[in-house]
Amino acid sequence: MELKTGSRWKSAVCATELAVVRPAKEEVTLECGGRAVIAIGADRPSDGVVAPAHAAGTLLGKRYVDEPSGLEVLCTKPGAGSLAVNGRALTLREAKRLPSSD
């Protein structure tokens, strides 16, 4: 899967939708709820269930990062599944608050 910056994906097993903020340095498989994510325009398979080990959920507007590969994604729609890359759970990125300037 080509996780280009700005490209959009959705979970195959829950309502989660994602946008890539920063690409991975190497080829990785992004999973949500224990299954590889699918293109935003694709249809969700009907047999999908969130795997119990990947059911911590995603939060709208939060950024998740996989430190080893550098992949960072933004949750644009929340869901019941949680995110992983090659089996590693992604971590919530605590953004440093910048003073607003606009």
Add this chain to the structure above:
Amino acid sequence: MNISLLLQMAADAMPDRAALGSLDYAGLASRAAAAAGWIAGREPGRVVYLGLNSPAFPVALFAAAAAGRPFVPLNYRLPDADLRRLVERTTPCLLIADPDLLPRVADLAGVDGVSSDAFLAFAANGGSGALETEADEDDIALLLFTSGTTGEPKAAILRHRNLAAYVVQTVEFAGSEEDEALLVSVPPYHIAGVSAALTSIYGGRRVVQLPAFSPEAWVALAARERVTHAMVVPTMLGRILDELERGGETLPALRHLSYGGGRMPVAVVERALAMLPHVDFVNAYGLTETSSTIAVLGPEDHRRALAGDAACRRRLGSVGRPLPSVEIEIRGPDGAPVPAGTPGEIHVRGEQVSGEYIGRKVIGDDGWLRTADSGWLDDEGYLFIDGRLDDVIVRGGENISPGEIEDALRAHPAVQDAAVFGLPSEEWGECVAAAVVIEGETDAQALRDWVRGRLRSTKVPEQIHFRPALPYNETGKLLRRALKAEFSRT
């Protein structure tokens, strides 16, 4: 990602929160979705917006994005001939214009005109679908004609990926307190007007729009709407402070005031800090071509400056440090980076940086954009802006920046305003000239002595011209080149 998704996310997370006037986030998003459907049904082309700050502006901005059409806000203050030429450069287009502005350009070939009132009515009657889009993030989101102090305006291109990167990397989603309200007084055709709409909506802040700036109207609206956040350009701040002093208003709800868009005299900042001690001040530096801000001087820096130590005070004249998501380098004429403390051309790189105009790309293949601004970094990475590279005076081989000479002149009690520029000189190539606005008693020799007491002798203006006022463009940029042209002729 497409910028319309920023609004859809906000509407999903905070549907009932106040967004703009009487509209909540769900209402704003449903209007943008309906307007996007309406736009998609018209002939293909760009979406041109010709109007003051009003709800039609953010609705049209997000609707055009969702419909995959470039959005082009135009300067309604331009004379007819200039405005019509710009509209001709954007055709074929769907033109959304304030009712009184529509007749100025609606007759042009390739223009499908609609009044902003009619547009908002279509948007309000369109049901409540989500903002869906097929548009690619490489698509053009925005075309902005840069103010062009000389020559024909250039159309700067900002793509969805540039604007979305700026917003996502600098703003915490839904991170605003529920009572926060942002007063927008910069016009829709300025990058700060667009970025204010994007960042406040993503952050969950209510937007209060001022259609046309006057200090009286700004202060009255800020007080009435209990505005907590605002952004002003340099020429606005001094006038706002005068109005506060005159009327006695203290703006107790105001928490955060950012300024940018041109060089702010340090004296005005110090006055603002003293008059509004409950407010956090932020200085921001950015360009149209960088999707707005690339460096900020934050509230802590301002407080430290007020508290006193000399290095911190000096940094009040800086624009702070680069955002974590951008890189800034100062490079010399040979293109190589220069050490801290040495002036050169400011270069910037980051996902928010576009550096493209219609028909011309000015960004390098390595992603670095030459800003044509001259500046330097201090040893802690604070960025000081000297001005446009074109404004730098080359006197006998020495590069002299007008900014610090202007600051020195403005510090004189009788000087209200000052502009410094180079004029042709047989002896030096260029000599230092100044135009000053004074109130009270002084003369050219006294001002020269004043500058000589503060700066080295090569920076003392050889010519000083007294003027009733100095030329600024409408967003507060001092037009040194206009003075240079005027005095070069005489």
